[in-house]
Amino acid sequence: MHSFKLLALACAITAGAAAHAQEVVNLYSARHYATDEALYNNFTKATGIKINRVDSDDAGIVARLKAEGAASPADVVLMVDAARLYRGEKDNLFLPIRSAKLEEVIPANLRAQPEADGGITWFGLSTRARVIAYNKDKVKLEDVDSYEKLADPKNKGKICIRSGSHPYNLSLFGAVTEHIGEAKALQWLQGVKDNLARPPKGGDTDQIKAVAAGECDIAITNSYYFARLMRSSNPDDVAITNKVSVVFPNQSSWGTHLNIAGGAVAKYSKNKDNAVKFLEYLASPEAQTYFANGNNEWPAAKNVQTDNPALKTMTQNKPFKSETIPISAVGSNMPKVQQMLDRAGFQ
Numbered sequence: 001m002h003s004f005k006l007l008a009l010a011c012a013i014t015a016g017a018a019a020h021a022q023e024v025v026n027l028y029s030a031r032h033y034a035t036d037e038a039l040y041n042n043f044t045k046a047t048g049i050k051i052n053r054v055d056s057d058d059a060g061i062v063a064r065l066k067a068e069g070a071a072s073p074a075d076v077v078l079m080v081d082a083a084r085l086y087r088g089e090k091d092n093l094f095l096p097i098r099s100a101k102l103e104e105v106i107p108a109n110l111r112a113q114p115e116a117d118g119g120i121t122w123f124g125l126s127t128r129a130r131v132i133a134y135n136k137d138k139v140k141l142e143d144v145d146s147y148e149k150l151a152d153p154k155n156k157g158k159i160c161i162r163s164g165s166h167p168y169n170l171s172l173f174g175a176v177t178e179h180i181g182e183a184k185a186l187q188w189l190q191g192v193k194d195n196l197a198r199p200p201k202g203g204d205t206d207q208i209k210a211v212a213a214g215e216c217d218i219a220i221t222n223s224y225y226f227a228r229l230m231r232s233s234n235p236d237d238v239a240i241t242n243k244v245s246v247v248f249p250n251q252s253s254w255g256t257h258l259n260i261a262g263g264a265v266a267k268y269s270k271n272k273d274n275a276v277k278f279l280e281y282l283a284s285p286e287a288q289t290y291f292a293n294g295n296n297e298w299p300a301a302k303n304v305q306t307d308n309p310a311l312k313t314m315t316q317n318k319p320f321k322s323e324t325i326p327i328s329a330v331g332s333n334m335p336k337v338q339q340m341l342d343r344a345g346f347q
Contacts, residue, residue, distance in 0.1 A: 035294035074266035086331020124260035151191025174333035227296035227310035
């Protein structure tokens with residue numbers, strides 16, 4: 001009897017230790033913002049689930065997941081581009097999940113298309129607009145108020161852009177292709193290329209600075225890069241935003257292109273329930289505010305408002321029209337977009 005009690009006690013201790021060990025979420029994140037720390041700490045306080053985080057960029061995360069395979073400890077993956085999330089889905093790196101909470105608050109166009117069993121592989125958690133920045137002293141608003149006008153000959157020699165093959169541009173080009181079709185999109189890409197002031201180089205902030213410096217008059221950038229300059233404590237950054245204006249394109253047609261930062265449960269998650277809880281938490285109103293403001297973005301969840309002064313100024317404190325195509329369609333257009341870039345000789 002005594003040995004039986006000892007055995008039972010040992011089993012209980014082992015089971016308790018195992019249960020305790022499961023109260024974690026192993027996070028692979030391409031987000032590196034200080035405000036996210038408070039977000040993660042609040043989740044742990046509310047649930048008791050510890051977050052173990054590995055930081056990398058999207059490409060590094062994908063490479064790591066592929067290399068680790070079924071041995072991967074990853075439970076949640078956070079990435080910062082729709083095309084990259086779509087590619088991860090097609091590479092079978094994510095686990096389709098069912099979550100009534102996520103499906104209720106994240107709009108259908110900002111998440112993956114459902115699998116045959118209704119499972120969804122990834123969800124958008126914040127949005128950013130691909131906007132047009134321009135020198136307000138040299139360029140008329142009406143000449144840059146749509147993406148199509150970037151290919152207009154009147155803008156020849158005026159445009160700065162980062163590499164056409166960068167995921168942010170691939171996503172924009174994929175959206176344009178979805179709206180106007182492949183043939184017209186190829187013509188448009190050739191027109192944009194013909195209007196470049198210099199070969200593509202640098203990041204989005206470099207394009208904004210080039211407009212301010214007079215190297216070009218028009219640039220394409222994600223909205224949060226401009227917002228960062230607006231909120232900077234560096235007078236030089238603020239001076240740049242005083243020379244440059246931004247426009248949210250296509251307000252009279254399909255709306256401005258939105259990209260997302262989003263999350264997924266890793267294919268071989270050992271803590272699936274905790275992973276789903278974490279994604280649901282990131283979609284809550286409190287977390288959405290932290291998540292979006294951490295990078296000067298907008299919440300993806302419905303009916304969540306933020307009080308970001310830079311974004312309010314950029315939009316003149318008014319809502320703007322955004323496109324409503326499924327963000328997954330942007331990802332599915334990537335192969336043909338890359339082929340079109342090659343055909344157009346777009347770097």
